């Protein structure tokens with residue numbers, strides 16, 4: 001897709017525009033799946049037709065959080081589990097921005113689980129990429145919400161006694177209007193899914209399986225995937241919540257039994273986004289908040305008036 005330059009001429013967008021001029025040396029380990037997310041995202045951007053100046057990438061904390069350092073756009077490396085609230089505020093203030101939030105499984109499904117649930121429920125228009133390596137990577141391999149039952153780590157030396165979270169089902173029941181799973185070993189599908197997620201108007205959740213060769217060699221993120229849309233074994237309607245839910249449960253059960261099912265699981269194109277709902281109630285102005293003019297003197301006077309009245 002194309003964009004327009006400063007003097008209004010149409011031009012092609014190139015994936016290399018998303019590589020910072022002073023390219024920082026990525027500190028991800030060799031073979032890390034996080035490289036796959038970066039590559040797929042850079043490839044998807046020209047398809048979506050957005051330039052770095054029109055894009056905001058908000059990340060959490062973890063190996064995954066470093067994504068915003070290696071991707072050229074507006075960026076915000078936030079705190080652990082808090083990428084979504086930052087992304088929501090930015091989208092509310094400037095709805096014209098292409099907003100992407102990204103973080104790890106510990107970040108998004110653990111400490112930030114509450115924000116995940118409510119951002120999905122409210123259908124904020126953004127793409128949320130969760131790097132799912134089934135462990136806490138940055139802090140050296142502790143058990144995470146997606147680690148399988150029995151998974152041994154420094155924090156669970158006898159094996160985890162907990163059932164892993166079901167990210168796809170959780171997104172669906174919370175209210176996400178687009179839900180997909182892809183994998184770093186799966187670059188073509190990953191690019192297609194990220195493109196579709198960004199083009200979707202509403203909350204798009206992508207559970208992105210990323211291998212961590214340093215701390216989690218046992219995870220199934222390496223094994224060949226089956227695309228549920230391309231396979232004759234799976235015939236379901238991605239616009240039907242019930243059928244999507246059944247398919248998600250199959251995929252979530254299969255993951256820990258060694259079969260990786262990826263692809264699109266749910267897509268609701270009719271549900272209005274949070275911003276549309278807010279504008280319909282008259283609660284949100286048409287003009288972006290980011291472009292509102294604030295008269296500082298007037299605002300101060302208003303504050304003093306308010307204080308006087310409450311004395």
Ligand SMILES: Cc1ncc(C[n+]2csc(CCOP(=O)(O)OP(=O)(O)O)c2C)c(N)n1
Nearest residue numbers: 061062063064080104105106107136137138
């Ligand atoms: C509030 C808070 N608690 C704990 C930490 C320590 N911490 C940093 S990264 C991390 C886990 C990262 O795991 P995950 O989110 O899965 O990302 P990954 O490194 O695997 O990409 C933790 C616990 C922190 N930075 N902030």
Ligand code: SF4
Nearest residue numbers: 028029032063137212
């Ligand atoms: S520790 Fe794991 S997740 Fe982190 S950079 Fe290394 S391979 Fe990637």
Ligand SMILES: [Mg+2]
Nearest residue numbers: 104105135137
């Ligand atoms: Mg992780």
